[in-house]
Amino acid sequence: MWRWRPTVLSYNVADLLRAAPGAQQRFQLELPELPLSDDLRLAAPIAGQLRLIRTGRSVLAQAELSTALEGACSRCLRPVVAPIDVTIEEEALPLVDIDSGLPVDVSGEPDALRLDAHHELDMATPIREAIVLAEPINLLCRPDCAGLCQVCGIDLNENEGHSHADQDVDPRLAALADWQPAADNSD
Ligand SMILES: [Zn+2]
Numbered sequence: 001m002w003r004w005r006p007t008v009l010s011y012n013v014a015d016l017l018r019a020a021p022g023a024q025q026r027f028q029l030e031l032p033e034l035p036l037s038d039d040l041r042l043a044a045p046i047a048g049q050l051r052l053i054r055t056g057r058s059v060l061a062q063a064e065l066s067t068a069l070e071g072a073c074s075r076c077l078r079p080v081v082a083p084i085d086v087t088i089e090e091e092a093l094p095l096v097d098i099d100s101g102l103p104v105d106v107s108g109e110p111d112a113l114r115l116d117a118h119h120e121l122d123m124a125t126p127i128r129e130a131i132v133l134a135e136p137i138n139l140l141c142r143p144d145c146a147g148l149c150q151v152c153g154i155d156l157n158e159n160e161g162h163s164h165a166d167q168d169v170d171p172r173l174a175a176l177a178d179w180q181p182a183a184d185n186s187d
């Protein structure tokens, strides 16, 4: 099965695992594409800093990233670009001991982020999850978006002063209410 995995998001941390706790590696990230989910799209590249730090038992990944998401205004449904910043702090545990080459017992922490057997850290999943979580819930095209008319659905941003004589009346019924039979003018 084909699996999307950009090399730019995979980091070999073997050297870092052999270093003393506190050792660091820094990376500049610039990622034009990252599949997120079916209804979420990037509107700008993912850019920022990634720091990998050797801890006593793991590698700590810290990232500060910026990007933007494509969305729709929650009031008028116009397309909106929403800038977002995400901070990631994820501890990645070894799958294989760096000194002995033997598999590590993972049963104690089955859900932890793991390096692979070659000490590769794949940051695609942590970055994807952080961006999906940062999706704004109530996007607005502008803070004072007037939204759509609740009676007829017209865009109130483009129709200032639009109103209905009686907000409770369906516009089709309102048209009927205004209709009067022609007066009998026959003499
Ligand atoms: Zn709007």
Ligand SMILES: [Zn+2]
Residues within 6 Å of the ligand: 149, 150, 151, 152, 153, 154, 162, 163, 164
């Ligand atoms: Zn209306």
